[in-house]
Amino acid sequence: MKKIEQNTKEEQMRKQGKFPIHYCLFTFVSRFYMFMCLLLPLLLLSLSSFSQPGGEIGVLGGGSYYFGEYNAKHFKNNQQYIGVLYRYNLNDRFAFRLNAGFSKIKSSEKYLLPGVENSLQGELHLKVKDFSGVIEFNFRSFMVRKIEKSSWWTPYMFAGIGILAVGDEASVAIPIGLGVKFNLYRSFSCGVEWSTRKLFSDMIDQLEDPWETGETNFMYNKDWFFVAGVTLTYRFPVESVCFY
Secondary structure, eight states: OOHHHHHHHHHHHHHHHOOOHHHHHHHHHHHHHHHHHHHHHHHTTTTTTTOOEEEEEEEEEEEEEBBBTTOTTOOOSSEEEEEEEEESSSSSEEEEEEEEEEEEEEEESBBTTTTOOOSSOOOOOOOEEEEEEEEESSOOOOOOSOOOOOOOOEEEEEEEEEEEEEEEEEEEEEEEEEEEEEETTTTTTEEEEEEEESSSSSTTTTTOTTTTOOOTTTTTSHHHHHHEEEEEEOOOOSSOOOOO
């Protein structure tokens, strides 16, 4: 009976066009990312004299939370997230970025999703290791340090591929996110961002298909991992001449 009610609820949500915010974010950014992947090679072949390649190294600190059977609400059961990043600026619009971060998944909920009375096997307490490589796109011309034609700030989005390891379980992940970054002083910049890692596994929380429906829907039956934080980076000195 509960299985039927759950399936009926999801069908009604689809018909009414009501989808969770993480679903909408994933759909929008994934489509943009596909377009960006097709466009990027053309942009790299046509870099102008305004390109100024260079590397940045920095840190990312903030909070994280997991979204799945143990947690059905955003920004609940937040845990500390700390990481490092390396960003290589291809030009004033595109950059390649590597991330490595560490956090935890912790929950002491007694039940699964709202309305489901299945008891959990004790509390959930797992260590998280997060590794990814992404392509960043700046909506405005942005360089560190700022030059005459670039802006002091810009919104940006990123997407790529990575691996999320939780306890003894690991999964391929699709990191996607949005943020805003600013020039601070000389070679220093900072940013505020919110991102998700869409996983290919439903076993990150060590619990798979609790209703035994046999469903394998990628959007609804796989776990998510979210990170919200602040970045601080330092750009290595480079000459202002473009060699492309």
